[in-house]
Amino acid sequence: MWDRAPTGHAAGPPPELPPAGPAAGPPAPARAGPASCIARAAAAAPMPRAAPRWPPLLLLLPLLPLLPPPPPPLARGAPARPAGGGPASALVVPTRLPGGAGELALHLSAFGRDFELRLAPDASFLAPEFKIERLGGSGGAAGREQQLRGCFFSGTVNGEPESLAAVSLCRGLSGSFLLDGEEFTIQPQGAGGSLHRPHRLQRWGPGRAAAAEAQPLPGAPEGEAEKGEGQRQEEAEEEEEEEEEEEEEDEQGKEEETEGASEPPPTLGATSRTKRFVSEARFVETLLVADASMAAFYGADLQNHVLTLMSVAAHIYKHPSIRNSINLMVVKVLIVEDERWGPEVSDNGGLTLRNFCSWQRRFNQPSDRHPEHFDTAILLTRQNFCGKEGLCDTLGVADIGTICDPSKSCSVIEDEGLQAAYTLAHELGHVLSMPHDDSKPCARLFGPLGKHHMMAPLFVHLNKTLPWSPCSAMYLTELLDGGHGDCLLDAPTSALPLPTGLPGRRALYELDQQCKQIFGLGFRHCPNTSAQDICAQLWCHMDGAEPLCHTKNGSLPWADGTPCGPGSLCLDGSCLPQEEVEKPKAVVDGGWSPWGPWGECSRTCGGGVQFSHRECEDPEPRNGGRYCLGRRAKYQSCHTEECPPDGKSFREQQCEKYNAYNYTDVEGNLLQWVPKYAGVSPRDRCKLFCRARGRSEFKVFEAKVIDGTPCGPETLAICVRGQCVKAGCDHVVDSPRKLDKCGVCGGKGNSCRKVSGSLNPSSYGYSDIVTIPAGATNIDVKQRSHPGVQNDGNYLALKTADGQYLLNGNLAISAVEQDILVKGTILKYSGSITSLERLQSFWPLPEPLTVQLLTVPGEVFPPKVKYTFFVPNDVNFSIQSSKERATTNVIQPLLNAQWVLGDWSECSSSCGAGWQRRAVECRDPRGQASTTCDEALKPEDGKPCGSQPCAL
Structure with a gap:
């Protein structure tokens, strides 16, 4: 949010006043929501994790009959995945369920799950004067518009508050819904219009654009990444056995074919390739919405006014101090003439923002290539926003870092004439991840930044020679380099032209009009008797009232181009000769400076990173010239020698x-x-x-680890400025060198041998499976559950040579995945609730570990354990038979049920007051659900979190 500075007033002509500054007082902690800066408390919300970019839900349902005809019929409920990564589809017959008053409930079943749509009539996206125009026909029956209004419904799916559904029930069921990050569309199969006829349901995944690039899951044959419910149990068991045999044959075949030069797992060293540290032209496609209060105030001048505001803001974003090529583009203007058809607006800025964010989604298009698709939406209103303390000094509200999130990329602006252009630019800065200049991160990195940049918490006076602070430029650059602004890369196919020239030269912004726009009807310009800096401050008074002059926001200047004397015009708060103001200024495009020296290495060993930068200042862009495009930074590896072994990563x-x-x-x-x-x-x-x-x-202690930190235990990729980049086992960025199966960098795989085995019979308690020696690599232990049995009573366990359990010891079973840290080496455990329980490690084992099988009393299901790993040729190792290694630590049967705990969820809020949840289930000795656990001993399933104060 942005606040206005205190309002000033004076009797008679205004005195010479210094620019007003922020009121004293400590910054208030921010909510994990809209960026706020209430008077005396300048704060901004921290940047949230970027959520998955879902295609906005559209209500253009009358267009569905124009879609291409559906593919040939499928068997009901059987999903299919077309070649090329298209959507999965299934034939369904909607079933109507009992619903509440004014509510309609429908049930669908496909893709192995159920969907319950709770719907209510919703024709709010149709304007009050909505008409249908027909060409080449008789004109149609009267009243068709009102009939169509009864077709449309919206609601939720499976009771999930984050889900969305929008459908038409005329001529069958047509529309779409979003659930768990996936988009589903439905339409009648073939001709006809009955709800009870077959319909085609298509699943598009977490974004249609991404669906075209979807790949099968690792280990799944192409085209078989998903399975239907219709598989017979016998086929599943046969395929499972065949798969296991094929795995062993494939492993042996690969070993013979490559003569030991096998590759590490596909994830090792792999990473996505994206442009990093490159200045690219960005286009912020914008929807401008003016509510009914704006329409009533400006009348026929409204469209000209809102486009003028955008023109001023676009000029500010072209300034080189932002250090990026940012182009504001208006793709659509919506004027709400009847407030009943617009978003709900009140003096609560945060609530108005939420209402507007929800409302604007219906007007967006899912495809970024559509001419009316927009990246952000801006609401302009004359409504005054007030804070909790009753101070009505808030000028705008926006969330931080939401630019490519269709559900949250929005802002609301209180219009006060041309000054709203600066509020618009400020709130859009929040959407582009910029915090306030007085926030703790900015102060820590850059020191005091003053109060005259665009992201100052209080609007006082903008330094137009340097509108953006270095902190704002840094946060924007990090957003774009991190891939969170990729929706801005496409240039719009069409955009509304913005006004050119100085606004003060137009009648809409003559001095009296500027006063009316800021203070309201009845206000006029209060003449300034001082000729010094006449353009620097706008003073106004109520027409016909006592001569009490008012000003707002400290030192709001006259609009650029306003006449300030014979042959003189205002420009940037100064009165200058008209010839100087209107003299055409040469446009200068920016050019890159030479590359700077290499910076300090981020690590002293193990592969660090150092940077070299160049700036767009040779020459610097001027007068709207183009900002430099191309690489702004380059990096290289340094200190690639191995670190001394200390047992810590x-x-x-x-x-x-x-x-x-x-x-x-x-x-x-x-x-x-x-x-x-x-x-x-x-x-x-x-x-x-x-x-x-x-x-x-x-x-989460740091938003970015130190450059050169490995991205994970299963990959060679390293982190550079918060992004994973490819690296080799020699710790060099972009190196092709890989670890062989023996754990040797660049080796041929001939310095080790493969060890494999299995275990089937067992007794209750802990049974040794195998002791893996130190130096073993590519460890993979699998325990496959029996088909149809979620908990078959068999669990993997792991202990050290001195008998200390690292996993599933003392009858405490880990249900979810976890990391096991052994002297700097990570073993990844899948968790016991998966059908394939798995223990894996890719790096050399620092000490011997014993893998065990825990079998608990109950219905007997023989274990199905298989393991493989590689040991160095110089290690004396042989596998003893399971019978010779019979366990001596048989335990007594577990007779009582116990509470089984899941991992805590992530905090619902990144800072401030939040909540964490976890699963707490009562399980009997066989792992089945039970009701015999002691309720008095039940662990908590929720707790408060986010005790750290929000970043400002």
């Missing part, structure tokens, strides 16, 4: 630094921090996730 060292901060649990015990990999999204691998040792609690 580089990421582990970064987590250990926070042990000194004395974090404690609820009982006052000090927490020790270790790296967390399990459950971390691939796009977040370069954030510093740390988990409390032996516990599920975790924190």
